[in-house]
Amino acid sequence: MGTRERIVEAAYRCFSQKGYLGATTREIARLAGVSEVTLFRYFKSKRELFEKVLKKFSVIPDIERISAESSLPPEEKLRKVAKEILLSLKGKRNFIRILLSEVSLYEEEIAEIYEKFIERLDSIVAQILKTDKETARLFHSSLFGYFLSEEIFLRREINEKEAKEVINKLVEIFTGCRSEKNC
Amino acid sequence: MGTRERIVEAAYRCFSQKGYLGATTREIARLAGVSEVTLFRYFKSKRELFEKVLKKFSVIPDIERISAESSLPPEEKLRKVAKEILLSLKGKRNFIRILLSEVSLYEEEIAEIYEKFIERLDSIVAQILKTDKETARLFHSSLFGYFLSEEIFLRREINEKEAKEVINKLVEIFTGCRSEKNC
DNA sequence: TCCTTAAGTAAGTACTTACTTGCATTATTA
DNA sequence: TAATAATGCAAGTAAGTACTTACTTAAGGA
Numbered sequence A, B: 001m002g003t004r005e006r007i008v009e010a011a012y013r014c015f016s017q018k019g020y021l022g023a024t025t026r027e028i029a030r031l032a033g034v035s036e037v038t039l040f041r042y043f044k045s046k047r048e049l050f051e052k053v054l055k056k057f058s059v060i061p062d063i064e065r066i067s068a069e070s071s072l073p074p075e076e077k078l079r080k081v082a083k084e085i086l087l088s089l090k091g092k093r094n095f096i097r098i099l100l101s102e103v104s105l106y107e108e109e110i111a112e113i114y115e116k117f118i119e120r121l122d123s124i125v126a127q128i129l130k131t132d133k134e135t136a137r138l139f140h141s142s143l144f145g146y147f148l149s150e151e152i153f154l155r156r157e158i159n160e161k162e163a164k165e166v167i168n169k170l171v172e173i174f175t176g177c178r179s180e181k182n183c
Numbered sequence C: 001t002c003c004t005t006a007a008g009t010a011a012g013t014a015c016t017t018a019c020t021t022g023c024a025t026t027a028t029t030a
Numbered sequence D: 001t002a003a004t005a006a007t008g009c010a011a012g013t014a015a016g017t018a019c020t021t022a023c024t025t026a027a028g029g030a
Helices: A003-022 A025-032 A035-044 A047-059 A065-070 A074-091 A093-101 A108-131 A131-155 A160-175 B003-022 B024-034 B036-042 B046-057 B062-070 B076-092 B091-101 B107-129 B133-153 B160-177
Strands: none
Touching: A003 A035, A003 A047, A003 B003, A003 B024, A003 B046, A025 A047, A035 A108, A035 B091, A065 A093, A065 A108, A065 A160, A065 B024, A065 B160, A074 A108, A074 A131, A074 A160, A093 A131, A093 B003, A093 B091, A108 A131, A108 B091, A108 B133, A131 A160, A131 B024, A131 B107, A131 B160, A160 B062, A160 B133, B003 B046, B003 B076, B003 B091, B024 B046, B046 B091, B046 B107, B062 B076, B062 B107, B062 B160, B076 B107, B076 B133, B076 B160, B091 B107, B091 B133, B107 B133, B133 B160
């Protein structure tokens, strides 16, 4: 891994633990195993480094693929999409912490990232559920709220069993359709 | 309003806009119309002031009252509870911003505040819905997620009409019961 | 062998921040 | 009116922080 990458990686960890203001360039450099001078040779400011971190880690999960598998019944699709979303949220837990902690400092950037994210989800979920976008938004807001509650606020990891149960329940509630059978 | 209160009030506004580290004691004092020296006469440190702010604004909405009105049909109760929760979230939007922005710095304090909050909600909603606590948690996670999405991330205010629609939809989804009629 | 590139070290600059001290001033109260 | 309490002002301290400069070292390729 190149020096540049190592710095971004370290910054990512540092920002997600301490927030933008709390993280110091000195510690980021130390974590990257690099001198502070080197850090500033690669990035002209802390803010620039922060922006690189945002860009690198704000990848949106690939749910189009799932929704395209037309052979599946809608509930099954929805379950898969939900699983993918939840997994992706879990994988980016630290990144989400950064977003949350800087929500007041970087309003526009964060709103933009988030908007892209939910726009895609909205339309895909709406298509699967064959309902309006409002219901679709409620569906993934529910997932999102559940994830934030458990993993961010309560600091509890959602295990696979719980995830499955919650997803089944959500899908059941939103489709009016029980467990694994088609309706 | 006494000096002490004015300081806490100003700190509240300042913290919610800039986060704990971003807010300076100088600005808080200025906002309170008080000298910085006075601020430190009342609170021995910035952290102590922050803790007072947390305590003062972490009041939980009074939903027991609603759930006790036994005359109402459960869907109606649920709607009222949801409305109360959403209103309370909206009213404390700034406070929630503080919580979010310091989620990494004050893990235990925030987890504690949040835990109290959802524990009560869980049991009340479960009682009304007559289901398990998991479903109840999903119900208010949905509300919570929706609120965070719109008001915190997208910076859009949820107006009364939207709130009503979302609540109706949620109640409908979770009870399998349409609009304002009993089922 | 010489030159270029990537990195480190040491030191420092300019600025901010939480927090303090000493003294003067104003308002309150006895 | 005299004493007491609450506040402001000016100035300062100690520590931290982003960022810079000047110089050195090590490695690899031509």
